[in-house]
Amino acid sequence: ERPLCRYDLAWEETYAMEIPQFFSLRKVIQAFAVRAVFRLASGDSAGAARDIITMHRLAEAGGRDPLLVGMLIGLAGHASALNVLWDGLDRRAFTDPELQELDVVLAGIDPFPQRLAAVLRMERAIALRALDELEANPRRTRAMTGTPDHDPVFRWGFSTWMSANRLGVSEDLQEAILAPGGTPVTRLEWKSFVDWERRIEHRWRGPRKTLEALATLLTPAPVAAGRRAYLMEAEIGHARLAIALERHRLATGAYPASLAALVPDFLPALPEDRINGRPVEYRLKPDGTPLLYQWGFDGDDDGGSPRKDPGHGDLVWQYSLPPGFTEADWRRKD
Structure with missing residues (x-):
């Protein structure tokens, strides 16, 4: 068995990067989910448990790269596996050894809020790279605005605008999530994501709306991503408790x-x-x-x-x- 999986991604292409492997991975996980449900219905609890474990491992493989879409697809894969697990526990289909093996796999899944920190750092890096590329080749913007190629006012204004957007991309994420108060965090808190959303809403509605429009568009949806990560963390905790409860019932009646x-x-x-x-x-x-x-x-x-x-x-x-x-x-x- 290979415990880790890594995809070769063209990170330098920023938002033009092709990521077909994540969507193929999702289809594979869905196929395992269908087979696991069929195995549960036919009384093959051992086979269903193996499929659930495979689904979790595939979801972990997809969510290892610090890319938001990869993490979200990984979370969806874990959710599919937990749905099948829920079905099996509802049927009281699993034996104690099968439940122990399932719990070991769930216990080995890294905390999603911590993984999200690396994802957000990468999303920030991709956004900054995209802004750098746009500033390095402003010809398209000049063509859209009808500004002469060598207009010094446009050149200065465009550079200032891009600098403001680079600052906007970094500032809110750094102050609300990664290093509130100037101290890098080792543990992400849910309230930080709520604070981040307030900052972005203020930017949209305040005087910085036009100045930092690109920063707002390039900022990943903070609370949506954070909510999914914390929700999955809670569901895995509940699943482990449900497994332990079923094992207690099997042992004591x-x-x-x-x-x-x-x-x-x-x-x-x-x-x-x-x-x-x-x-x-x-x-x-x-x-x-x-x-x-x-x-x-x-x-x-x-x-x-x-x-x-x-x-x-x-x-x-x-x-x-x-x-x-x-x-x-x-x-x-x-």
Whole structure:
């Protein structure tokens, strides 16, 4: 087995870089998902577990390059694998050895918020390179504006405008995400992404709107990318808890009274809530199935009510739909 995968990318081409491998990878993951579902339905839990593990490994391979689109496709691959895992746990299809192997794979996935820091640095580098190339060859801009080739006013104004946009690309990301207060961070916090979004909204609506228009267009959607990373981090934590709960049920015949009973026999430690810093909530529903949830991105306790939109509701793992929810609501991803 090869633990790592690396693609040769033409980084110097910035936004013209071709990345067909990521979309091919997504199709391969989807094919494994179809086979895993079929294997679950036919009673082949071992084969389904192997397919789920392969899906996670492929998703990790796609998300290793510090490129936003690669990370997003990797997150989508992990989400597909977790959907199949959820189906298998709902069916109570897996054996304890299969569950242990699945948990080992999930435990080995690097934290997505930390990976996002490298992605954002690369997106900034690509944006700065694109601005450098545009300034080095302003002929197209002069042709569009009808300005003479050697107009010194245009040359000075264009250079000043490009410098302002380069500063805009770097300033907000550096001050809000990577080094708030001038100190480089070792751990990204969700509130930093919210601060970054406020800064970009202020730029759009304030006096810098025209001066830094290119910077705003070249800045990756901060909260959307951050939300996906933190959401997947939460879902993997919930999946590990769900695996541990099922292993406890297989070993004792019942779910535990609290999550603390899972440590250390079924988990070395309880997963951490990286969004609000609170413990994951747990209780048994009237039908006897477990409910796991943590506060969502709005920072409110909705009592385990799942989100119907990206900004509201709790992040929930459960095996039956709550009243008023459809399958489309339940499986919707941000």
